Amino acid sequence: MTASPQSPTTQQLADARKAVISSSIGAALEWFDIIVYATFATTIAKLFYPESDATFALILTFATFAISYVIRPLGGMVLGSYADRKGRKAALTLTLMLMMVGTLIMAIAPTYEMVGVWGALIILLSRLLQGFSAGGEFGTATAFLIETAPHKKAFYSSWQVAAQGASMLLASAFGFVLTTQLSTEALESWGWRVPFFVGLLIGPVGLYIRARLEETEEFIKVEKSKSPLGQLFAHNYGRLLAGAAAIGVATISVYMILYMPTFAVQNLHIPADAAFLGGVVAGIVTLVSVPFIGHLADRVGPARVMTWAAVAALVGAWPLFKLMTGNPTVPVMIVVIALLGVIMAFYFGPLPALISSLFPAAIRGSGISVTYNVGVTVLGGIAPLVLTWLISATGSLDAPSFYYMAIAVLSLIGLAVIRLRYKLA
Numbered sequence: 507m508t509a510s511p512q513s514p515t516t517q518q519l520a521d522a523r524k525a526v527i528s529s530s531i532g533a534a535l536e537w538f539d540i541i542v543y544a545t546f547a548t549t550i551a552k553l554f555y556p557e558s559d560a561t562f563a564l565i566l567t568f569a570t571f572a573i574s575y576v577i578r579p580l581g582g583m584v585l586g587s588y589a590d591r592k593g594r595k596a597a598l599t600l601t602l603m604l605m606m607v608g609t610l611i612m613a614i615a616p617t618y619e620m621v622g623v624w625g626a627l628i629i630l631l632s633r634l635l636q637g638f639s640a641g642g643e644f645g646t647a648t649a650f651l652i653e654t655a656p657h658k659k660a661f662y663s664s665w666q667v668a669a670q671g672a673s674m675l676l677a678s679a680f681g682f683v684l685t686t687q688l689s690t691e692a693l694e695s696w697g698w699r700v701p702f703f704v705g706l707l708i709g710p711v712g713l714y715i716r717a718r719l720e721e722t723e724e725f726i727k728v729e730k731s732k733s734p735l736g737q738l739f740a741h742n743y744g745r746l747l748a749g750a751a752a753i754g755v756a757t758i759s760v761y762m763i764l765y766m767p768t769f770a771v772q773n774l775h776i777p778a779d780a781a782f783l784g785g786v787v788a789g790i791v792t793l794v795s796v797p798f799i800g801h802l803a804d805r806v807g808p809a810r811v812m813t814w815a816a817v818a819a820l821v822g823a824w825p826l827f828k829l830m831t832g833n834p835t836v837p838v839m840i841v842v843i844a845l846l847g848v849i850m851a852f853y854f855g856p857l858p859a860l861i862s863s864l865f866p867a868a869i870r871g872s873g874i875s876v877t878y879n880v881g882v883t884v885l886g887g888i889a890p891l892v893l894t895w896l897i898s899a900t901g902s903l904d905a906p907s908f909y910y911m912a913i914a915v916l917s918l919i920g921l922a923v924i925r926l927r928y929k930l931a
Contacts, residue, residue: 514656521720522662525654528719529647530669531712532602535705536640537670539609541677542701543571543633544764544890545782548771549698553617554626564768565898568891570626574633575887578641578879583735585642586875590734590868594650594725597642597871599716604639606709608632613702645875648858653722653867660808663858664800667851671792674763677701678785681767685782724867734872738865745864745928746877751920753881754913755816756857759850761889762910763788766843768890773903774834783836784843791847792854799855807931808856808863813921815853820914822849827907853917863930885913 514522543550551563589597611632618625648663655662680701688697731737738746766784770776803811822845830842858874865873889909896905924930 518656522651522655524715524719525651526662526665528598528712528715529651530665530672531708531715532598532605532643532647533666533669534673535602535605535609535708535712536636536643537673538677538705538708539605539612539636539702540640541674541764541785542680542705543612544761545677545681545767545785546698546701547571547768547890549694550629553619553694553698554629556618564772565891565894566626568894570630570633572888572891573630574637575883577634577637578883578887579876581638581641582645582875582879583641583872585639586645586872587734589642589646589649589871589875590731593721594646594653594871595716595719595721597646598650598719599713601639601643601646602709602712602716604635605643606706608636608639609702609705609709611635613699613706641879642875644858644878645873646871648862648874648878649725649867649870650719650722652859652862652870653724658801658804659862660803660856660859661797661800663862664796664803664855666858667854668793668796670760670854671789671794671796671851673789674785675789675793678767678782678789680704682782682786728867731868734869735876738869738872738876742865742869742873744923746873746880748920748923748928749861749864749873749877750881750884751916752812752860752924753857753878754885754917754920755812755819756850756854757882757886758889758910758913759819759846759853761886762893762906763843763846763850765890765893765906766839766846769893769897769906770830770834770839773897774831774839776834776836776839780836780839784840787840787844788847788850791844792851795848795851796855799852800859803856803859808860809921809925809931811856812853812860813918813925815849816914816917816921819849819853820911820918823907823910823914824904827904831903860924860930864924864928885916 547567551567555563555566585597585601612629615628615632616625647666651663652659684693684697767782826842826845830838861874861877862870893906897903
């Protein structure tokens, strides 16, 4: 009896599970590195920019963070095009190797006290390399997952987001344990490096698994484009812009959650160790809920689920910030971050399936990579820098909520275009 598309074979299910594990490892390493950097931003600012005042040092630290996102679209173009020309497997292996090198440089970077300004330049190199490699990871891994999954594509592709939740949980847990168990001197001397070294342990496992993957059947059969980027920009520009706008709530929610510990410590005077608990809660919410949300998106459509979440972000942003700034306690902060985590899960979980459906297989790697990274760079990667500057410039602790609301409006516009013009639910 031949299995129908609705009845996947045992081998297809096994390949899909292997694809989930392989892609999740890459997503986990990428986001673990990003979240650890953001988590220890205050410590990094003190060690690498000691001659600046605290606020300006933090701005410089987040500026380095933001610069790594400026290069992401370039990484997306180069590595996404490579995935469309040479294969998903080859690109997945290359991106993971580059990410490992970037994380290693960060782990061993000498501080200002050791080498002066060269320390800041070295972590800039690390962030640039990490940003370039991450630029190709999401698009390539999503294309691989979508093309391998025999059914329930939103469910299978959502595991990339669940892996990010696991990274958020682990990185925040590291922050909590290190700040509570180590003295300030030990944390600044060597403690902040520990998570980066731990993150490196993920890499070899990922390389081993990815080396044993089979190329997707859809990629093998499709007629290859001689210029994936040329085809993308010439014939799919509207899809790219609509998709980039739709990325907004996903990326701003992630970076708002990452920004919260710094915000709480700097402005609400919440103890640093307690601030990490919010990230732990958001990580658990994302890890546990996203696969179920992927199932829901397969039933009712990714764009519909994302629209509900974007409306919740628009309506809830200001009250959530008002609640936290008006009641600066640890329980309130944890509740606020948990609710942001719920919004992020409902929006981000279906996103890979929606963005991948915008582009044909011949340019899917390039299309997803460029779309995702333009959205992340413009709307999310600069968020910690913008939010720190907004509070400093306006003196209002509610300023981040208005930025969040503006991006929610932009995402709703992008989703409306996708649903009405491109007929994707």
